[in-house]
Amino acid sequence: MVIDNNFYMTLALREAWKYQGLTYPNPAVGCTIVAESGEILAVEAHHKAGESHAEVNALKAAYFKLTNDSYILSLQNSANIHTHLLSNHHGIFENAKLYTTLEPCSHQGKTPSCANLIAELGIKEVYVGSNDRNKKAANGSLILSMSNCTVYSEIMKAECDALLLPFEKILESNFVFFKWAQRLNGTTDAGIISSESSRKQVHAMRDVCDLLIIGGGTVRADRPTLDARLVDGKAPDILVLSRKQDFDKMIPLFSVKGRKVFIEDNLERLREYKNIMIEGGSQMYALTRNVVNYYLCYIAPSLGGEQSIKFGDDKFEFLNVDKESEDIIVWMKRRI
Amino acid sequence: MVIDNNFYMTLALREAWKYQGLTYPNPAVGCTIVAESGEILAVEAHHKAGESHAEVNALKAAYFKLTNDSYILSLQNSANIHTHLLSNHHGIFENAKLYTTLEPCSHQGKTPSCANLIAELGIKEVYVGSNDRNKKAANGSLILSMSNCTVYSEIMKAECDALLLPFEKILESNFVFFKWAQRLNGTTDAGIISSESSRKQVHAMRDVCDLLIIGGGTVRADRPTLDARLVDGKAPDILVLSRKQDFDKMIPLFSVKGRKVFIEDNLERLREYKNIMIEGGSQMYALTRNVVNYYLCYIAPSLGGEQSIKFGDDKFEFLNVDKESEDIIVWMKRRI
Numbered sequence: 294m295v296i297d298n299n300f301y302m303t304l305a306l307r308e309a310w311k312y313q314g315l316t317y318p319n320p321a322v323g324c325t326i327v328a329e330s331g332e333i334l335a336v337e338a339h340h341k342a343g344e345s346h347a348e349v350n351a352l353k354a355a356y357f358k359l360t361n362d363s364y365i366l367s368l369q370n371s372a373n374i375h376t377h378l379l380s381n382h383h384g385i386f387e388n389a390k391l392y393t394t395l396e397p398c399s400h401q402g403k404t405p406s407c408a409n410l411i412a413e414l415g416i417k418e419v420y421v422g423s424n425d426r427n428k429k430a431a432n433g434s435l436i437l438s439m440s441n442c443t444v445y446s447e448i449m450k451a452e453c454d455a456l457l458l459p460f461e462k463i464l465e466s467n468f469v470f471f472k473w474a475q476r477l478n479g480t481t482d483a484g485i486i487s488s489e490s491s492r493k494q495v496h497a498m499r500d501v502c503d504l505l506i507i508g509g510g511t512v513r514a515d516r517p518t519l520d521a522r523l524v525d526g527k528a529p530d531i532l533v534l535s536r537k538q539d540f541d542k543m544i545p546l547f548s549v550k551g552r553k554v555f556i557e558d559n560l561e562r563l564r565e566y567k568n569i570m571i572e573g574g575s576q577m578y579a580l581t582r583n584v585v586n587y588y589l590c591y592i593a594p595s596l597g598g599e600q601s602i603k604f605g606d607d608k609f610e611f612l613n614v615d616k617e618s619e620d621i622i623v624w625m626k627r628r629i
Numbered sequence: 630m631v632i633d634n635n636f637y638m639t640l641a642l643r644e645a646w647k648y649q650g651l652t653y654p655n656p657a658v659g660c661t662i663v664a665e666s667g668e669i670l671a672v673e674a675h676h677k678a679g680e681s682h683a684e685v686n687a688l689k690a691a692y693f694k695l696t697n698d699s700y701i702l703s704l705q706n707s708a709n710i711h712t713h714l715l716s717n718h719h720g721i722f723e724n725a726k727l728y729t730t731l732e733p734c735s736h737q738g739k740t741p742s743c744a745n746l747i748a749e750l751g752i753k754e755v756y757v758g759s760n761d762r763n764k765k766a767a768n769g770s771l772i773l774s775m776s777n778c779t780v781y782s783e784i785m786k787a788e789c790d791a792l793l794l795p796f797e798k799i800l801e802s803n804f805v806f807f808k809w810a811q812r813l814n815g816t817t818d819a820g821i822i823s824s825e826s827s828r829k830q831v832h833a834m835r836d837v838c839d840l841l842i843i844g845g846g847t848v849r850a851d852r853p854t855l856d857a858r859l860v861d862g863k864a865p866d867i868l869v870l871s872r873k874q875d876f877d878k879m880i881p882l883f884s885v886k887g888r889k890v891f892i893e894d895n896l897e898r899l900r901e902y903k904n905i906m907i908e909g910g911s912q913m914y915a916l917t918r919n920v921v922n923y924y925l926c927y928i929a930p931s932l933g934g935e936q937s938i939k940f941g942d943d944k945f946e947f948l949n950v951d952k953e954s955e956d957i958i959v960w961m962k963r964r965i
Binding site for chain 2: 294296304308328330331332333334335336337358475476477478479480590592594595596597601602603604605606607608609610611613614616619621623625
């Protein structure tokens with residue numbers, strides 16, 4: 294294995310993908326910090342909108358590793374972490390290298406600018422994957438370059454762009470992903486398939502989705518709630534894709550508070566939403582194939598079941614394969 | 630992500646699993662070397678019997694990284710690498726840490742002892758996953774401890790033991806793994822499924838297998854050769870598991886030189902062999918279920934096909950999931 298810039302960027306990428314689908318309306322971003330000595334000080338990601346950016350999470354972990362100042366671990370608010378770092382860094386980051394999958398933000402949003410923080414800490418080399426085309430946040434590289442920091446752009450650009458695509462689609466119009474869970478042998482019937490940690494992750498995604506699309510057949514058969522109760526999250530609006538309107542309104546999904554439910558036979562409704570998850574099987578795959586950007590599959594370490602997915606003859610590219618929990622979690626895109 | 634001893638050991642583990650099934654009669658082993666500064670100098674694995682051990686591959690890469698002495702890159706023979714390192718190290722490894730999934734070998738086999746080399750290079754901390762129960766090679770940790778080196782044992786022991794299991798089974802009796810390739814939706818019919826690089830890897834495994842088991846139905850239907858031509862390797866002996874003896878002897882597998890072919894209706898023949906691969910589908914899975922140690926599945930990024938694997942309701946534990954090439958490569962064991 295070659296230990297080079299791509300290795301450090303790959304660590305950042307893998308960490309960031311763990312939070313894909315969870316950071317809306319922010320992008321999934323990962324960051325690795327390498328000390329002047331060559332030691333990896335931190336590999337962190339952005340977890341959730343409103344929380345610290347990947348760079349701040351990484352600087353926080355790196356600062357603790359270098360100083361053992363545990364006070365910083367008690368800080369959750371990004372502005373407070375910025376302030377503590379700026380007051381206490383004493384030049385420890387001066388010759389560190391920072392790898393980030395996305396150009397550090399230039400703007401003061403919910404958190405202060407990462408580019409300014411990195412510049413003020415005296416980091417001299419920043420390796421960037423994708424450039425930020427979001428006008429509000431862009432020009433972080435310019436701020437860094439003007440501050441005596443060398444910025445190396447387009448490190449693993451294709452991989453970083455694939456990580457960023459959901460965010461870019463949201464800026465442009467919306468991001469649509471199709472999620473399913475299957476056993477190793479491709480079956481989707483016969484009870485609960487994926488692990489509790491995978492199901493929690495899906496609930497956390499529902500919490501930040503604004504629309505969830507589901508097929509009428511599934512609603513009738515499974516009588517689901519489709520909320521985010523496993524993470525105490527909010528329930529997204531629902532589009533039941535169905536030609537018929539006659540659903541038993543006692544099915545739990547219809548009585549979740551604060552949610553709109555549409556029963557429609559087309560996908561026009563998507564135009565009103567930004568972050569859209571589809572949960573379904575073979576029929577939904579076919580019906581939504583032309584609007585889906587990414588696919589997310591949970592593969593459970595089991596066999597059994599009778600009913601296999603039948604999605605035609607499509608080919609995919611595996612974008613990220615994660616095996617931190619019991620299941621294999623695969624993000625992929627269809628090859629056109 | 631926590632950057633600690635487990636992180637460095639995990640890098641060694643992931644690298645080693647890439648060569649699982651290829652190192653027979655040696656174990657798959659991985660090694661990470663971290664400089665005194667904390668910089669990762671190398672992450673390497675043992676690739677093939679007769680070639681350098683993981684520790685030597687890692688020391689070679691680390692030495693080059695530290696010295697830029699490209700002469701060492703020209704050395705393939707392990708004894709020559711040992712000699713060059715011992716003559717030219719000038720103490721550069723003295724405070725390095727070495728992480729190895731298996732206790733460094735103590736014996737002079739096809740290559741000189743790794744434990745002596747590590748001790749003579751002055752490495753002061755060695756982190757070991759599994760202890761070597763192979764009497765010929767064991768006691769590496771003792772050699773190190775007697776040489777002013779601190780050995781930390783049982784780092785990620787369960788994971789390292791899972792990596793080592795094939796070797797231990799071979800010492801004990803034999804190792805049997807069941808390999809199949811499928812599409813994402815679990816189908817195994819309708820032509821070539823896995824990528825060229827996956828197929829080459831399977832041929833490389835056949836090259837070091839001594840027995841390959843295949844079902845009679847597959848032999849009749851596919852008329853395979855079952856050699857290792859993609860890697861110019863040797864063809865293993867074949868056990869065709871079949872009740873009937875009447876095969877068309879024009880089927881290519883019967884005329885590969887230097888190979889024995891058995892047509893038998895039982896698995897008694899396994900006792901005569903050490904490293905045994907089974908290639909098959911649903912029927913072979915059922916017939917061999919009680920003798921298989923590990924399963925190896927190549928998952929191609931595609932859909933299509935009609936015939937799904939039907940392996941019953943077994944549960945697995947995913948031991949390693951690799952996505953370096955186009956396919957996902959999964960090593961797993963059945964949960965009892």
